[in-house]
Amino acid sequence: MQTQALEQARVAEPFGFLGPQPHEDKVILRAWLPGANQVHLVDVRTGKLQGALLAEAQSGLFSIELAAEKMPSCYAFEVDTPQGKFQRVDPYQFRDQAYHAVHFIDHSPENLYQQLGAQVIELDMELKHPVRGTRFALYAPNASAVSLIGDFNWWDETAHPMQKTSLGYWVLFVPGVEPGSRYKYALKDREGNGLPHKADPVGFHAEQYPSHASVVYDHHQYQWQDGDWRETAGRDKYSHPMSIYEVHLGSWRRRMDETGARYLTYRELAEQLIPYVREMGYTHIEVLPVSEYPFDGSWGYQPVGLFAPTSRFGNPDDFKYFVDACHQAGIGVIIDWVPAHFPEDGHGLARFDGTHLYEYEDPRKGWHPDWNSCIYDYGKDTVRQFLVANALYWLDKFHVDGLRVDAVASMLYLDYSRKDGEWIPNVDGGNHNYEAISLLQWMNKEVYARHPHAMTIAEESTSYPRVSRPLFEGGLGFGFKWNMGWMHDSLHYIAKDPAYRRYHHNEMTFSMVYAFDENFILPLSHDEVVHGKGALLRKMPGDEWQQAANQRCYAAFMYGHPGKKLNFMGNEIGQSSEWNHDSSVQWHLLEFDKHKGIQCLYRELNHLYLKYPALHQCDHQPEGFEWVDHQNAEQSVLAFLRRSADGRQKVYVISNFTPIPRENFRIGALDKGHYRLLLNTDDSRYWGSGYHEQQTIVQDEQPWHGKPHSIRVNLPPLSTLFVLYEPES
Template identity: 55%
Template sequence: MSVIPSNEAIQAINGASHRDPFAVLGMHGDGPGGTLVVRTFQPGAEEVAVLHADSGKTVTVLERVDDSGLFARALGRRKTPFPYRLRVVDAAGSRVIDDPYRFPVLLSDLDIHLFAEGTHLHLYRKLGAHPRTIDAVAGVAFAVWAPNAERVAAVGEFNGWDGRRHPMRLRHDCGIWELFIPGAEPGQLYKYEIKGPCGELLPLRSDPFGAHAQLRPDTASVIESTEVFNWSDQPWMESRGAHNARDAAMTIYEVHLGSWRRVPGEGDRFLTYRELAEQLVPYAKDMGFTHLQLMPVNEHPFDGSWGYQPVGLFAPSSRFGRPEDFQYLVDACHRAEIGLLIDWVPGHFPTDPHGLAQFDGTHLYEHADPRQGFHPDWNTLIYNYGRREVSNFLRSNAHFWFDRYHVDGLRVDAVASMLYLDYSREEGEWIPNPHGGNENLDAIDFLRRVNEEVYREYPGAFTVAEESTAWPGVSRPTDGGGLGFGYKWNMGWMNDTLSYMSRDPIHRVHHHNEMTFGLVYAFDENFVLPLSHDEVVHGKGSLLGRMPGDEWQKFANLRAYFGFMWTHPGKKLLFMGGEFAQGREWNHEASLDWHLLDIPLHAGVQRLVRDLNHLYRRTPALYQCDCESCGFAWLDHLDAESSIFAYLRFGYEGSAPVAVISNFTPVPRHGYRLGVPAAGYYAERLNTDAAVYGGSDLGNAGGLHAEPLPWQGQPQSLLITVPPLATLVFELQHAG
C-alpha cells in the first residue's frame, strides 16, 4: 500500500465499512523502501502530528489526504516501529491522544481456542468492555462476537457515537471483533454499531456481555468500574455447603425487588440494593428464612416482564443501583447467614432491537427456523443450544453470577420449555430430534454441562429447576442419566394441594388424594415445595383469597395449609406477601400491603410463618430427611370423611421424632387418638389454631404423655384434641 490509500480504501474508512481497518490505520512499514507510515482518521481535525510517546517530541505533522478526515505521512527514513501518540488540533483546541490502531491483538490464542470449542468458562472476562492498561496507556478493551457482520464499531460517549472513529479488528478464526480504545473510561455509555452481512446498518446493539446498563427506557451499556468490591463473606462462603445441602433446613423467601417495599414519600420509587440490604435482609432474618430468592435481577427493558425477558444477562438491573450495590446486597445476606438465589433465564430472550435478536444481521443466538427458534407463549426467541458459542455464552453467564457476585444458587426458569421440542406447540409446529423424539437433545446437553460445571467450580453452590413435567432424574447426577440439578420445584404438589385447599371443606372428602398423592413420588427428586409468584398473578388472586369460607375460616385454612406445608417432606418456598396473608393479587407496580399488619389476623399469619420457620430450622426431623423416604411415615392418610391427615417425620438417628396432624374441616375433633413411635412426653410444638395466630385457641395444654396403647401401626399413642382447620406438631421431648 502506498502512503495514501486507494480511493476505495478511503471511501471504506470514511463510510465505516472497511472490514480490516488495522490494514490501513496505525503505523505500517509499507512506505517507500519499507519506511514507516502513520495513517489516522480524525474527522473535524485541522491538524494532526505524530509525537514520540517517550520523549513527547514531534516526529512529523501528517498530511490531510482526504477531506473526510484521513491523515497520513511517511516518517522519513524510519523503518523501526516505535511507540507514538497523536496531537490533534480541532475546533475544541489541541489535545494529545493515543492511537487505538497501534495496539496489538487482545485475545490470546488460548482464548480463541477455548471459545471455538465452547469451553471458555470465564468468557465474560474477555468479551464485553473491560478497563485495561496496555503499554502504560489506560483505556478500555472492547470485544464482541459477530462473525457474520461486514463491519463492527464501538460507539459511545468516548467518540461522539460516531461509527467511523473506532471500527474494530475482526479475529477471523473466531468471529470476534476487538479494539482497545485509549482514553475510554469506566462509567461511559457505549454500544456496537454493526453492519450486517449485506452491508445493512443494524440498530445499535447493547453489549451482550455488558456488566452494567442504562436505566430503562434507555438501552446503552455502561463501561464497568475498575473498583474491586471488598467482600466480607468469607465465613459464609467456606461453610455454605452445609446450608445448601439436601439434609439442611431450607426455607426460601421469593422476592420481586421492585415491589417488596417502595418509598411513597419519594414518588413511590424502588428501594435500592443498599436499602434492601438494610431492610429486606434483617426482615428475612427475623422471619427465619434461610434463603432469599430474587426474581430475575438481569437487566430487562420492560418492568411488566418481571425480569423474565432479560436483555442484559451479565448486568444487575440498574433500577436498583450499580453492580457494586448488588454485591453489597449479596454480602449483607451472607453476613446475616442467609443464602441468595437468583432466577436465571437461559430458555429464551426478547426481540428488542438493541438485544440479541439477529445480532449480526443473522440468526446468531437463536435458531433460524421458527419451529425451533420462536417461543409462541411469550413471543420470544429460543437460544440455539447446539451452537457451541451460544452454549458457551450461557454457561459463562452462570459462572459469572457465582464468580463475580457470590450468589449461592440459580433457580433455572422454564426448564420444561427447554427440554421438549414440542412444548406448547401443535403437530407440525415443531421439528423432531434426529431420533424422531420430542426431546431437545442440545438443551439437555447444555443443562447437564452447566450443572456439572457449577458443582465442580463453586463448592457449596446449587441449582434448582422449575420443571413442571414428569421428566425423570431432574435432580439426579448426570453420571446416572440425570440432568444434574440440586433441586426441583414440586409443581405437582403445589397444583394438587392448592386445588384441595380452594374447595369448600364439605367437598374435600371427595378429593382427599390431592393432599396425599404427592407422597407417592415425594422422594423421586430433591423437591422444593413452591408457593411462588405464579400462584398470585393473572387473575388467580392471593393465597388468602383462594381459601373458602368466611373471614375467620379463610385465615384458619391458610394457617393450617402452611402448617401442612412446613411439615411435609421437601424444602419450602414462599412468595413475598404470603407470609402475612396479603389479601389482593400481587401487583408488580406497587408495594406489598404492609399496612395489613395492623390487623390482628394478618399479623397472626406473619407470626405463624415466623414460628414455622424457626420450628423447622431447630427440628432435625422436619428437614434432615426431606429427600429420603426414611424421613416420613403415614399414620392416617385414609380418613377422607374427616379430612384429616396424620404422619410422622424422622431425622437422623438420635433426633426426636415428630408427629403431625392436619384437620381440614371446621369441626373440632375431641378424643382423637394419634399413634407415636415411642413412649414419653410429646410437646405440642405448634398449633396453627393458637390465639396468637388468630385462632380459637383449642389445643392440648402444651403437650401430652404417650399411652402404651398401640395405634396406627405405632406402639404408643396420644389422645388429643384436634382444633378446626388446624395443623398440630408434636415432638418427643422426654422419652420413656
C-alpha cells in the same frame, strides 16, 4: 477506496490500514480523525512532538512517514479541531493487545466473560504512566463491519471501526475509556445494511430506556467481606434447613419521594430486606431475574443483558453489596436464571449480526408461542458457551449461592405449547430436545465442578425423570427441583369447601408416592398469586376467620411435609390482594391482628424448621417420613411423622382440614414416653380461636393406626399441630 469505506463505516480490517504500517525500513502511520484540522505525532514516553501528519483527504484521514528506528514504541496524536485541542492515544497501534481478547476463548466457558465485552485493562509497555483503557471484543461472525460507538467518540459510527478476527470476533483496545463510559456497537449485515445499534451481549452494566446503552464496568474494584460465609457455604444442603423467601425487588417495598413511590435501591434493600428476612427465620432469598431487561412488566423473565444486573436498583457494585450483606447476615442468595428465551428488542440478541446468531432459525424451534420471544439455538457451540459462561459468571463475580432455572420444561420438549405440525421432531422422531438436554447437563457439570458450594434448581413442570439426579445416573444434574405437582394438587385441595375435601383426599397424599424421586423444593411462588389467581389468602374458602385458619393450617402442613420450602413475599402476612409488580407488599395490613397473627405463624414455622432436625434433616430420604394416618378422608384429617437422621427425634404433624373440632383425638405413636406440643396453628396469638389450647399430650399404651402406642390430642378446627417426641437423655 479505503477513505470511502472509512466514511461509510464499512471497514472490517482497520489494522491493515490505520496505525503503523511497516514498509521495509520505513513506517507509514495513518490516523482517522474526522473533524480534525491539524494532527501532530507525540511520543508518549518523552512527551515530545515528532512531526505533523499530512491530510490525505478532506474527510479526516492523516498520515506521516517515519524511519523505522524513529517510530515511538507508544504514541499519541495532538489533534487541533474547531472546538479546541485534545490529545488521544491511537487505538490502532495496539493490534496484539486487541487480539489478545480472543486467545483461547473457546477452551473454557468462563473465558467468554473474562475476555469478551468491555474489559478495563492497563498496558505497562515500560512507560512512566501506563496506558489505561478498555478492550472491547464482540462476537458477530456474519457482520461485514462493526464500529464501536459511545460517549468517547460522540456516538460517531465512523470513529472507531473494529477489527474482525478469523474466528468471527471483532476487537479493539481504546485508551482513555474509563468505567462509566456508555457504549454500543454499530453493525452492518452481510450486504452492508445498517442494523439497530446493539448493546453488548456480554456487557456488565447497562442503562435503562430509552438508550439501553451498555456501560463500561470494572469487576476488580469491589472488595468482598463474605469470606466467613464462603468457607461454610459448601455444607450439605440436603440435610440442612432451606426456607426460601422469593422476592421481586421492585415491589417488595417502595419509598416515597418527590417523584412518588420509587424502587428501593440494592443498598436500601440490604438495609431493610435483610433484617426482615433474618428476623422471619428464612435461610435464603431468591430474587426474580436480575439480568437486565427492557420491560418492567416481564418481571425480568424477558432478559436482554444476561451479564448485567439490572440498573433499576443501582450499579453492579451495589448488587454485590446486597449479596455481600446477605452473606454477612447468614443468608444465602439464589437468583432466577432464564436460558429458555429472550425478547426480540432491537438492541438485543435477536438477529444480532443480521442472521439468527443466537436463536434457532426455523420458527418451529426458534420462536416461543407462549411468550412471543426467541429461543436460543442450544445446538450451536457459541450459544452453548455463552449460556454456560453466564451461569458461571453470576456465581463467580457476584458470589450468588444458587441458580433457579426458569421454564426448564419449555427447553426439554420440542412440542412444548405447540400443536401438531408446529414443531420439528428430533432425530429419533421424538419430542425431546436433545440439544437443550445436553446444554443443561453441561451447565450443571460446570457449575458443580467450579463452584461446589453452589446449587442449581429446576422449575420443571412435567414428570421428566431424574431432573435432580447426577449425570452419571443419566440425570440432568440439578441439585433440586420445584415440586410443581405438590403445589398444584395441594392448592386445588385447599381451595375446596371443607365439606367436599373428603372427595379430594388423595390430592394431599399423592405427593408422597413420588416425594423422594427428586430432591424437591415445595414452592408457593409468584406464579400462584398473579394473573387473576388471587392472593394465597383469597384462595381459601369460607368467611374471614376461616380463610385465615385455612392458610395457617395449610402453611404448617407445608412445613411439615418433606422437601425444602419456598414462599413468595406477601404470603407470610396473608396479603389480601394478588401481587402487583407496580406496587408493594401490603405492609399496612400488619396494623390488623389477623395479619400480624399470620406473620407470627410463618416466623415461628421457620424457626421451628431451623431448630428441629426432624423437620429438615431427611427432607429427601424416605427414612425421615412415615404415615400415621392417610386414610381418614371422611374427617379430612392427615397425620404423619418426621424423623431426624439418627431416628431419635420425631415430630408428629396432624392436620384437621375441616372446621369441626375433635377432642381427645387418638393418633398412633411409635414410642412410649413424653410428648410435647410444639405448634398449634389455632393458637390465639396467630389469630386462631384458641380452642381448648393443650400443652400436655396424653400418651397411653393402646395401639392405634398400626403403631404400638398412641397419643390423644385436642384437634382444633382448620388447624395443624406439631407434636414433639424426644427420648429423655
